Amino acid sequence: QTVVTQEPSLTVSPGGTVTLTCGSSTGAFTSVHYPNWFQQKPGQAPRALIYSTSNKHSWTPARFSGSLLGGKAALTLSGVQPEDEAEYYCLVYYDGAWVFGGGTKLTVL
């Protein structure tokens, strides 16, 4: 089974831009892996942000965007807000199963 890797932690300044990535130990991710992205804050259930690589939910703030970059799924936050401090997880469909990345703890400082 593939191992899905994310940056363990990232720090960004308010108003800045940051890109989180989601890679595979066995090859490139493409649209057929249907990357989903979630935000989770302490004590809360995960909140869906992006599905099928780049599609936003009705509640997803415009500053969040999803893409594929160099064989990895990517989540970009443009104009980061203090409330974006959270953990972010990607979820990909691989070989008939879903696999989460290890998560990225995003600090806004």
Next chain:
Amino acid sequence: QVQLVESGAEVKKPGASVKVSCKASGYTFTDYFVHWVRRAPGQGLEWMGCVNPYSGATNYAQKFRGRVTMTRDTSISTTYMELSSLRSDDTAVYYCARELGVVVAARKFDYWGQGTLVTVSS
């Protein structure tokens, strides 16, 4: 409005089983897969498997095969996740989440349950 409401917290002894429920409302129950995800203390999210509420078919993560059973009762729009042979490292918050994919392969996760804390301790 769409809601997934999970059952309450559980405390179990090692070797026992636990069954968590997830009641859906506000949408057509059989149009969406229901997935189960857990988060253990100090760990990340972990996908356990899913059930197709229309057919009852299941897909389990390799790690949990033989120990997990996911079922549904369409008459009350509820899915269940039963985990057996519990160990201390099964202590976690267990979430249900829905995915649009039964009728069309959208692979779109959206709504989540509030989570159920399962504590395994002697």
